[in-house]
Amino acid sequence: MTGTEILNILLICVGSIASLAVIFGFGLAIASKVFAVDTDPRIDEVIEHLPGVNCGACGYAGCSAAAEAIVKGEAEADVCPVATGMAYKNIANIMGVEVAEKEPVVSVLLCSGGYKVSEKFEYNGVRDCNAAALVHGGPKSCSHGCIGLDSCVDVCPFDAITMGPDGLPEVVESICTGCGKCAEACPKNLFVIQPLKKGVHIRCSSPDKGAAVKKICDTGCIGCKKCEKICPVEAVTTENFLAKIDYNKCIACGKCVNECPQGTIASFRKARKAQVPVPSAEAVTSKDKAALPAGEVSA
Amino acid sequence: MGNLFAIIITITFVNNVVLSQFLGLCPFVNSSDKTDKSFGMGMAVTFVMTMASFVTYLLYTFLLKPDAKLLKVLFPDTEIARNGLQDVLQTATFILVIAALVQLVEIFMRKSLPGLYRSLGIFLPLITTNCAVLGVALLNTSYASRPLSLVEAVVQGFFAGIGFTVAMLLMSGVRERLDKLDVPEPLRGTPITFIATGLMALAFLGFAGMGT
Numbered sequence: 001m002t003g004t005e006i007l008n009i010l011l012i013c014v015g016s017i018a019s020l021a022v023i024f025g026f027g028l029a030i031a032s033k034v035f036a037v038d039t040d041p042r043i044d045e046v047i048e049h050l051p052g053v054n055c056g057a058c059g060y061a062g063c064s065a066a067a068e069a070i071v072k073g074e075a076e077a078d079v080c081p082v083a084t085g086m087a088y089k090n091i092a093n094i095m096g097v098e099v100a101e102k103e104p105v106v107s108v109l110l111c112s113g114g115y116k117v118s119e120k121f122e123y124n125g126v127r128d129c130n131a132a133a134l135v136h137g138g139p140k141s142c143s144h145g146c147i148g149l150d151s152c153v154d155v156c157p158f159d160a161i162t163m164g165p166d167g168l169p170e171v172v173e174s175i176c177t178g179c180g181k182c183a184e185a186c187p188k189n190l191f192v193i194q195p196l197k198k199g200v201h202i203r204c205s206s207p208d209k210g211a212a213v214k215k216i217c218d219t220g221c222i223g224c225k226k227c228e229k230i231c232p233v234e235a236v237t238t239e240n241f242l243a244k245i246d247y248n249k250c251i252a253c254g255k256c257v258n259e260c261p262q263g264t265i266a267s268f269r270k271a272r273k274a275q276v277p278v279p280s281a282e283a284v285t286s287k288d289k290a291a292l293p294a295g296e297v298s299a
Numbered sequence: 300m301g302n303l304f305a306i307i308i309t310i311t312f313v314n315n316v317v318l319s320q321f322l323g324l325c326p327f328v329n330s331s332d333k334t335d336k337s338f339g340m341g342m343a344v345t346f347v348m349t350m351a352s353f354v355t356y357l358l359y360t361f362l363l364k365p366d367a368k369l370l371k372v373l374f375p376d377t378e379i380a381r382n383g384l385q386d387v388l389q390t391a392t393f394i395l396v397i398a399a400l401v402q403l404v405e406i407f408m409r410k411s412l413p414g415l416y417r418s419l420g421i422f423l424p425l426i427t428t429n430c431a432v433l434g435v436a437l438l439n440t441s442y443a444s445r446p447l448s449l450v451e452a453v454v455q456g457f458f459a460g461i462g463f464t465v466a467m468l469l470m471s472g473v474r475e476r477l478d479k480l481d482v483p484e485p486l487r488g489t490p491i492t493f494i495a496t497g498l499m500a501l502a503f504l505g506f507a508g509m510g511t
Binding site (some may be wrong): 005008009012013017018020021024026027028031035036037 | 358362373374388392394395399402406411413
């Protein structure tokens with residue numbers, strides 16, 4: 001085969017593909033004009049203010065589906081549990097309605113065991129909590145506690161959860177939006193979504209008797225009722241050897257944190273104080289934009 | 300006429316694209332859970348297959364096959380005209396044709412059948428990479444057991460789509476009943492669908508050897 005022939009093949013390949021593409025391109029352009037669908041321009045505007053991560057926490061198939069529902073009036077302007085305060089205002093402006101300001105929420109892990117809980121066997125299976133939970137409720141001696149195999153870390157659409165040095169997932173509260181994906185993924189139902197300003201949490205979910213808890217876990221709630229007694233507003237009650245905080249009463253004073261002999265109760269007050277004020281308008285809109293580019297559907 | 304009849308029976312039942320040749324399993328498994336959805340998917344695939352058969356056949360005859368007419372005019376008595384361009388250009392041009400047709404279907408469907416458009420979702424644009432469509436286009440042209448005429452190619456394309464629709468409808472009937480049954484948990488969803496598909500393919504094996 002000579003040089004000219006190769007050149008000819010090249011030319012005809014490029015030429016034929018290009019001419020085909022031009023023909024189809026024009027055909028499709030005409031078709032899209034003929035079959036044009038009138039969409040509400042507000043849908044695109046609303047999509048711009050949604051986070052664009054398609055997490056599905058609102059109950060719709062993704063951010064564009066949620067935007068459609070908002071514009072149609074099937075959903076409230078604040079249907080997105082993930083968006084920031086400024087985004088709600090923008091969406092409400094587009095729709096011409098008012099929304100009450102939403103309280104920022106975060107996901108809290110109600111277990112402080114991690115490596116402090118002994119193991120009843122060595123688990124060598126798939127690194128997934130739901131898989132491990134099928135085998136005698138997981139390798140930890142405490143059948144209510146965190147298994148620590150990263151299921152919540154994997155599922156978090158915002159990368160807000162990392163596995164900490166103590167074998168427990170740590171929620172980075174400045175990133176967490178309280179979408180609740182981790183709560184769905186956890187086989188032990190250890191995550192609760194709490195308002196950010198409620199700073200004190202009892203990080204244990206075991207209703208076992210105190211002696212049984214003490215035997216297997218260094219930081220579990222033993223039901224000693226010391227927190228109940230010291231609480232100035234009677235927000236803490238103990239049932240089934242497990243203390244519970246009534247957040248309607250709790251003033252986050254932190255007295256129970258110091259009193260707890262097991263160190264089960266943790267305070268996030270100091271870390272959270274800096275976050276609670278709503279950031280300035282520019283900061284939020286620029287964050288909105290940065291979160292946007294996530295594609296529609298990744299096939 | 301007898302030829303056409305043989306082609307229709309062969310491509311619809313004996314060589315059914317899904318159940319005998321195992322082409323296009325992705326939309327088959329994913330869109331066959333509801334009867335109306337699978338019918339819509341089948342019609343979309345049938346349309347794309349028929350149009351693609353027509354266009355790719357013309358492309359093949361005029362541009363790609365050995366001694367193609369257009370090549371003969373452009374490059375008389377050269378090796379290009381003698382060998383044709385099917386080795387270099389066939390896949391690229393066929394996929395281009397199919398992609399354009401799928402776009403057309405999508406534009407049309409969004410306007411006229413928005414409900415179906417939403418329920419098919421991502422699987423509508425994925426017809427582009429549906430191997431059944433490309434497979435039929437190839438069966439019409441370079442992989443045909445004997446050279447076909449344009450009418451035969453279009454009929455084969457259309458009835459390959461009908462065969463696909465038949466398989467989808469059968470499967471959706473099975474799956475709508477399966478939903479109500481107490482299937483063992485590990486087999487629920489895709490696994491039981493695959494098993495049912497295998498059993499249906501066994502039934503279609505009964506046609507083997509018939510036709511051409």
